[in-house]
Amino acid sequence: THWKHGGIVGVFGYGGGVIGRYSDMPEKYPSIAHFHTMRVNQPASKFYNTDYLRSLCDLWEYRGSGLMNMHGSTGDIIFLGTFTEQLEPIFYELTHILQQDLGGSGSNLRTPSCCIGKARCEWSCIDTQDMCYELTHHYQDELHRPAFPYKFKFKFDGCPNGCVASIARSDMSFIGTWRDNIRIDQEAVKAYIGGEIPPNAGAHKGRDWGKFDIQKEVIDLCPTQCMWMEDGKLKIDDKECTRCMHCINVMPKALRPGLDTGVSLLFGAKAPILEGAQMSVLTIPFMKAEPPYDNIKEIVEKVWDWWMEEGKNRERLGELIQRYGIPKFLEVLEIPPMPQMVKEPRSNPYIFWKEEDVPGGWQRDINDYRSRHKR
Amino acid sequence: MALSTERLGLYNPEKPMENRITDLGPRHFWQYFPPIIRNNYGKWTHHEILEPGILVHFSETGDKVFTVRCGGCRFMTVEHVREICDIADKYCEGHMRFTTRNNIEFLVDSSDKLEALKKDLMSRKHVSGSYKFPIGGTGAGLTNIVHTQGYIHCHTPATDASSMVKAVMDDLFDYFQGMTLPAQVRVSMACCLNMCGAVHCSDIALLGYHRKPPIVDAEVLESVCEIPLVIAACPTGAISPAKTESGKKAVKIKEERCMFCGNCYTMCMALPLSDKEGDGVTILAGGKISNRISPPKFSKVVVPFLPNNFPRYPEVCETVKQIIEAYASDAKKYERVGDWAERIGWEKFFEKTNIPFTEHLIDDYRLQYDTYRTSTQFKYTEAAWEVSRAAGGIED
Numbered sequence: 001t002h003w004k005h006g007g008i009v010g011v012f013g014y015g016g017g018v019i020g021r022y023s024d025m026p027e028k029y030p031s032i033a034h035f036h037t038m039r040v041n042q043p044a045s046k047f048y049n050t051d052y053l054r055s056l057c058d059l060w061e062y063r064g065s066g067l068m069n070m071h072g073s074t075g076d077i078i079f080l081g082t083f084t085e086q087l088e089p090i091f092y093e094l095t096h097i098l099q100q101d102l103g104g105s106g107s108n109l110r111t112p113s114c115c116i117g118k119a120r121c122e123w124s125c126i127d128t129q130d131m132c133y134e135l136t137h138h139y140q141d142e143l144h145r146p147a148f149p150y151k152f153k154f155k156f157d158g159c160p161n162g163c164v165a166s167i168a169r170s171d172m173s174f175i176g177t178w179r180d181n182i183r184i185d186q187e188a189v190k191a192y193i194g195g196e197i198p199p200n201a202g203a204h205k206g207r208d209w210g211k212f213d214i215q216k217e218v219i220d221l222c223p224t225q226c227m228w229m230e231d232g233k234l235k236i237d238d239k240e241c242t243r244c245m246h247c248i249n250v251m252p253k254a255l256r257p258g259l260d261t262g263v264s265l266l267f268g269a270k271a272p273i274l275e276g277a278q279m280s281v282l283t284i285p286f287m288k289a290e291p292p293y294d295n296i297k298e299i300v301e302k303v304w305d306w307w308m309e310e311g312k313n314r315e316r317l318g319e320l321i322q323r324y325g326i327p328k329f330l331e332v333l334e335i336p337p338m339p340q341m342v343k344e345p346r347s348n349p350y351i352f353w354k355e356e357d358v359p360g361g362w363q364r365d366i367n368d369y370r371s372r373h374k375r
Numbered sequence: 376m377a378l379s380t381e382r383l384g385l386y387n388p389e390k391p392m393e394n395r396i397t398d399l400g401p402r403h404f405w406q407y408f409p410p411i412i413r414n415n416y417g418k419w420t421h422h423e424i425l426e427p428g429i430l431v432h433f434s435e436t437g438d439k440v441f442t443v444r445c446g447g448c449r450f451m452t453v454e455h456v457r458e459i460c461d462i463a464d465k466y467c468e469g470h471m472r473f474t475t476r477n478n479i480e481f482l483v484d485s486s487d488k489l490e491a492l493k494k495d496l497m498s499r500k501h502v503s504g505s506y507k508f509p510i511g512g513t514g515a516g517l518t519n520i521v522h523t524q525g526y527i528h529c530h531t532p533a534t535d536a537s538s539m540v541k542a543v544m545d546d547l548f549d550y551f552q553g554m555t556l557p558a559q560v561r562v563s564m565a566c567c568l569n570m571c572g573a574v575h576c577s578d579i580a581l582l583g584y585h586r587k588p589p590i591v592d593a594e595v596l597e598s599v600c601e602i603p604l605v606i607a608a609c610p611t612g613a614i615s616p617a618k619t620e621s622g623k624k625a626v627k628i629k630e631e632r633c634m635f636c637g638n639c640y641t642m643c644m645a646l647p648l649s650d651k652e653g654d655g656v657t658i659l660a661g662g663k664i665s666n667r668i669s670p671p672k673f674s675k676v677v678v679p680f681l682p683n684n685f686p687r688y689p690e691v692c693e694t695v696k697q698i699i700e701a702y703a704s705d706a707k708k709y710e711r712v713g714d715w716a717e718r719i720g721w722e723k724f725f726e727k728t729n730i731p732f733t734e735h736l737i738d739d740y741r742l743q744y745d746t747y748r749t750s751t752q753f754k755y756t757e758a759a760w761e762v763s764r765a766a767g768g769i770e771d
Contacts, residue, residue: 003530005644012391021528037528041401046473049407050460057453057460059378066453070473073521073572080450080528088391089384095396096385097378111401115475118417119408120432120440120482127417129404140398160666164475167671168576168664200709202424203514206554209708221709223668246668246709253421271570273638274610276742279576279671313604 009036009084011091014144017102018087034083035065038090039076039103041136044129045116046071055098063090073169074153075113076103101140107314108146112136114156115163123248124158125176125261126289132156134293135300148304149311149320159257160245166269166280171317172300173266173280174289178258181238182247188254189214189234200250218247263289265299267329268318278318281326283333285340299333306332327352409470411440411484427554428510429489441489442480445496445508446519446544446551449477450527450537458499458507466492476519476561478512509551515558517550517699521573522564525583531637532566533583533654538686540564543581546692547699557706557715560699561663568636573664578712579695580659580674583683585635587653588613588628589646597624600643608642609633610740656681656691660698660724661713672713677724679735694730701728726756 007020019037026033040056056077060066065081072078082090094100103111112135115121117128135154136143142152155166158176166173191197192212198205199212214234219227226240227247234254236247248255265287266280287295303317306329311320321329330337339345355362379385387393405413415434422432430442448455459479463471466488472480481496483489499507512518520543523529525536543562550556563577567584574580596602605626606614613632617625626646628639635653640646658681662674677698681690698712705727706715716724725732738746753759763769 001526001530001532001649003526003528005530005640005647013395013397019528021530035528043402043407044404047404047407047409047412048471048473050463050469050471052402052407053456053460055378057456061453062378062380063384068451068453068456069449070447070451070456070479071449071477073523085383088388089379089382089386092386092395093378093384095399096394098402099399100402101397101399113475116472118419119404119412120419120442122419122421122432124417133401133404137400140400143400144398162664162666162671165573165576165664167666169573198423200514201422201430203554203559204708205424205514206427206516207556217708221668242666244666244668249667250709252423256420271575272568273636273641274608276740277570277575277673279673313607 003035007036009087011087011102014102015146016104016106016108016144019105020084021081032065032081035081036084036087038064038079038082038087039072039074039105039111040079040094041101041103041111042071042075042077042113044114044132044136045119046075047119052098059090059093059098063093072103074103074110076111102144104143106146107148107150108144108152109139109142109148110151110153111143112154112156113164115158117156117158121158122252123161123245123257125178125257126156126158126174126263127291128156128158128164128174128176130291131174131289131293131296134291135297138292138297139300142304148308150314150316152304152307152317160243161249167266168269168279170269170280171267172303173269174296175264175266176261176289177243177264177286178261179286180258180260182236182241182258183256184234184236185254185256186233189251190232192251192254197251197253201252218250221246261289262286263296265296267303268316268321270316270318274314275319275322278322280318281321282340283326283329284335285338302333407470407472409440409468409482409484411438412482414438415440424514424554427516427552428513429493430513439484441483441486443483443489443492443496443510444474444478444480444512445510446506446512447473447477447479448537448541449519449522455507462492462495462508466495474512474519476512476521478519479508509548511552514554515556516552516554517547517556517560517562519551520544520562520564521577523566523571525566529566531569531641533585533637533649534566534656534683535685536564536566539581539656539688539691542687543692543695546696550699556699556703558709558711560702560712562695569641574659575673576662576664576671577674578660578662579698580662581691581695582657582659583654584657584680585637585648585650585654586680587635587648587650588630588633589637589640589648591625591628592645592647593619593623593625596626596643596645600645602626605639605643605646608638610636610638614639655683656688658691658694658698661711661716663711663713668709669711669714669717674713675716675721676736677728677730679733697730698728720754722754722756722758725758732758 004022004024009020010018021035023032063086067080069078114128114132117124153170155170156174157166224240226237265284269280418434428444496508520540522536522540561577562579563573564581565574613629617627658678659674660677
């Protein structure tokens with residue numbers, strides 16, 4: 001690569017949002033001697049109208065390179081390449097004329113993003129756009145002014161299909177789910193069996209997989225084996241269902257998520273550096289998620305208070321949880337443990353106990369011991 | 376208020392904090408929804424994929440919305456965005472969206488508009504002949520490759536992103552336009568192991584990788600780096616403080632403990648490590664994000680190194696094709712690459728994809744033990760017979 005290391009630039013009032021970049025061959029390529037990136041906070045789920053997009057283009061063509069990424073992996077609109085002198089003018093026009101802010105970079109809350117949610121999906125159990133918008137606005141200070149040990153990301157998935165990959169790509173993963181029964185339309189089930197509706201909404205149309213076989217394609221693939229056919233009707237033992245979405249994905253017209261919906265909260269996903277890659281860990285099985293999401297904000301702030309205090313320099317939340325252990329994290333969140341937090345219980349017996357949980361405590365006298373056990 | 380055209384616009388560098396607006400956040404999503412999305416928000420009942428790239432969603436109000444998904448390069452010019460706007464104005468009342476994999480979606484409310492839109496999109500080509508808006512990326516096929524900055528903008532890459540993605544997508548284009556695979560295949564790409572994006576959790580992942588330890592620029596290190604941060608940045612503890620002959624503070628790197636992650640360079644510009652011959656591409660496979668049937672999985676390293684053969688990366692393209700073709704012909708319906716590999720066993724994955732297994736694929740980082748096989752359950756492959764032969768257990 002011919003980009004110099006690092007580059008610290010920005011706009012007054014903010015500690016992030018701009019990634020500075022300088023060419024290491026500025027004499028040969030003077031037009032990219034500075035080539036800074038500006039992150040522009042995208043509207044939730046990336047719907048646009050052309051007026052807005054054209055205004056962005058006009059601004060960027062005049063004051064930048066005219067090159068963009070639609071979009072950065074975290075979600076931002078990326079303005080790719082401008083000179084330092086133009087950063088403030090661009091920011092001024094963005095805020096005053098487009099009523100549009102920068103996104104995040106650095107050791108702070110990064111730009112949250114979400115799946116398409118209720119805008120165009122029948123499975124979304126939460127209003128992903130609204131949550132994303134509300135939490136982005138509520139935590140503007142944390143987003144623009146780095147105050148954390150390291151970066152922190154929110155992502156909002158409407159269901160366990162994970163279309164915005166929150167479980168792998170956010171420190172705090174919000175995944176929509178339900179706690180009542182899958183809604184079954186038995187007539188539509190018959191239509192699937194009869195071959196009137198293609199399975200999986202037609203996702204496999206490009207190849208002949210034979211006639212749809214509900215036993216083979218749905219019932220036998222259910223990870224908990226909690227489905228069966230009875231008198232031509234599909235039955236689900238919902239208490240045993242883990243809401244993996246497979247049956248719903250295969251028969252979207254016949255099966256729908258329940259109506260008592262909320263969010264599962266998982267924590268700690270990150271890429272490999274430093275201690276290895278992590279996916280988020282299930283911590284809170286179900287929470288109602290209704291505006292203004294006060295119950296969720298309380299959780300966010302408990303997590304941040306702990307991590308901001310205890311997190312080492314450049315230590316992601318997932319690594320802090322590893323260092324202290326889940327039990328400490330539960331104390332922080334003021335929640336009890338549950339079997340759902342683990343794939344399996346520990347196999348080693350290196351178990352910590354708190355002194356107060358052991359009768360008699362830890363202060364013991366060797367002479368007392370010797371009175372019963374000779375040396 | 377219109378955009379200004381003065382050099383510094385309306386910004387007054389003499390009074391930087393005057394008239395400053397901050398903490399506005401993003402614009403509200405509702406204003407960008409097409410009317411049909413507003414009217415049916417949260418009311419969708421089901422959907423269908425009519426053909427590759429074309430979705431229809433049905434609402435309880437009786438409304439239908441058709442979506443045309445087309446490939447986006449992610450990296451695009453304002454001219455290209457304006458062309459997207461022209462299309463959206465012509466067919467979609469000025470609305471469009473982007474997906475989480477950087478595809479472009481146009482939404483229309485009738486099948487007449489849909490047909491006209493499809494025809495228009497497929498007729499648009501760059502002067503060199505590439506499609507500008509190829510339709511596809513739905514169902515059990517291949518969709519866009521989530522990728523990173525590469526040599527376009529980043530200082531730590533071990534390979535380039537945009538060019539590799541173009542080369543691989545060209546090779547796999549039929550899968551983008553078809554839905555012929557057992558399940559969707561997510562390919563992603565990152566140019567270093569910071570893994571910006573989705574490399575650690577994709578069906579197939581391409582990862583830029585170094586193979587030489589950093590070069591210590593001892594002359595400047597103490598003045599440009601915080602040495603404790605550099606030392607703490609190393610996952611294997613290979614870095615320790617040192618002094619140069621002239622008495623300057625620097626660091627030394629225990630070369631045999633360095634696995635070339637580049638994290639020390641991220642922290643310290645005096646430790647560059649990119650290298651023409653050393654750098655290349657690692658391929659991972661078998662990751663997934665969704666909870667469908669099996670839980671989310673990490674991708675696993677299956678090819679330790681392929682050369683950076685710019686600009687078309689033939690070795691990378693060939694290997695990705697090998698994996699996808701073996702998977703396509705062998706996996707069961709709904710099985711993701713990782714589900715398939717785990718069912719048949721990784722030894723069969725290597726046999727069926729014809730990828731050689733090397734020592735580099737055996738984990739030797741801290742938590743390695745859980746990845747070893749503590750069982751007598753295995754399948755015989757040629758690789759197994761080679762071990763038996765080498766150990767003197769069988770004759771040739």
